[in-house]
Amino acid sequence: MTERPNRQILLVERPRGKLEESQFKLIDSTIGDPGPGELLVRTVLLSIDPANRAWMQGRTYREQLGAGEVMAGGALCEVVAANGAPIAPGSIVQCEPGWQEYAVVPANRILPVAVRGALSHHMSVLGITGLTAYHGMLDVGRPKKGETVVVSAAAGATGSVAGQIARIIGARVVGVTGSDDKNRLIERDLSFDAAVNHRSDKLREDLAAACPNGIDVYFDNVGGRVLEAVLPLMRTHGRIVCCGAVSQYDSATPAPGPAGVPGQLIVKRLRMEGFLVSDYIGEWAEAQGQLAAWVAAGELAVLEDIVEGLESAPRALIGILAGDNVGKRMVRVAPDPT
């Protein structure tokens, strides 16, 4: 029995209001060998996502996070040892070790990663957020050439890919972000057709001006007042892809829903549909092939936002909830072994 030194970040209490650094604690601990059917993995890149905060609010597609637990989170990890599982040490896997340097995970809860190109791409454009953008836009939103597509959190990990996919298939793409700097970036580097700042006090008018023909597809990462502003601009038979509701995650009390539900849905025969990327797992390999091809062809720019050190994770999460990231945020916990 080997005991290795480990470092872990615990969620010491559930936030009542906004998430704060004091609700986390970094501790030194040790970790033992994997049991039968388990792997010992080393965390390389830890994924930081708004959903991490939503897991603290209550039951979602997973159990609510509890006080005193190692903070949950997905990561790209290197296999250190496998107990009875046919996977070689040194392999890269996608799994959920939580916020710690080493973890023991069940072998049936990992996905092997065939690394091609930069490892970080397997967390951004080829990872969960890239796949979320791909399936959400193409399978749920289904924009057609010439249609107007609006994407919120458009400089974020999912939004930046979702908007570019819509542009690649020939839609007019309008991004919504929370800063003029981000808007310049998505117009210049990602070739969005227009951009709107959601902090504007005339958001609805700005959106209307950017979408003179109305909106056919809204890829919603934020919910709240952006969703409310979009609803009256939707065109008949428009589609709203419910991907995230980041505006509602960092709070104890959920806001009322957007005015116009269900009225606008009826009058304009809108379809508003939620999805989880896990529903499409059988199609991920094909999606990754297409995404990688777009990247290789220079059609899809990859935005990444890598923060150094496990101890930075709480600040990185709190920041992403306030929108301080550009592209896919991750925390580097160990050097890239590839």
Added chain:
Amino acid sequence: MTERPNRQILLVERPRGKLEESQFKLIDSTIGDPGPGELLVRTVLLSIDPANRAWMQGRTYREQLGAGEVMAGGALCEVVAANGAPIAPGSIVQCEPGWQEYAVVPANRILPVAVRGALSHHMSVLGITGLTAYHGMLDVGRPKKGETVVVSAAAGATGSVAGQIARIIGARVVGVTGSDDKNRLIERDLSFDAAVNHRSDKLREDLAAACPNGIDVYFDNVGGRVLEAVLPLMRTHGRIVCCGAVSQYDSATPAPGPAGVPGQLIVKRLRMEGFLVSDYIGEWAEAQGQLAAWVAAGELAVLEDIVEGLESAPRALIGILAGDNVGKRMVRVAPDPT
């Protein structure tokens, strides 16, 4: 040039809050001959629908109603004279004469009705509300045998048919109405499996008790707090059919939307979709054939609520907004000519 005496009900002012009888006025007037391409029709059965009130609030799928106009509304009418249109006097047509005894309507804005059985059935089960129930339930909601379907305004014109269709195809059907009397009626006469009173102060618990397996399809006629109570009970991949939002029509200020939008849609991958029956016009004949067959077989009970006299129309509309009807409400303006 013949001038016939006519009686009309005007909307004399748009309601600011709740609709009142004083906002209507019955006047005597005259009506002339139809021009080229027009028909003179006599109103037989006038359709009273919550949507009549929604038309006063603003632009919907039609222009907002204005003060001083003849109140708008659909009807089954008898053709009195046709000027250049190939339709025989005495024919029954579905059209929109408004609230008046006689009207001149464009020949290209009528639908001929091949009357079979009771004329009133062409306004209830075979009319717009029956077709709305049919297409909304089967084409938008798509319940499967064994699934749980909840229908609000379940004793109303659309809800009573929608719920029975779901029951016919083998779903477990739970109705929501605003009275215990209506609940007894839908359970006893329409064979709903269970019924919930939305005036209960523990609506959510009552719904949960009536739907122990959760809700697969919610056919929503009301919006508001019933929709809000249903959302947390929806099952993964559930569908919400946005048919109406009656709870929001009789008011000047729209309420906030239901909490849980878009959060519940994402977590449970729900589809929430609005529709208008007019989108399915090419399939109406087939739908009417099926509905008539179910009625003939005794599988589909028809609930009608016929009020006598044009002058009763304002009170009939105000009443339907408060839920005082059972089944399809209509106003008999002239004796049945068939």
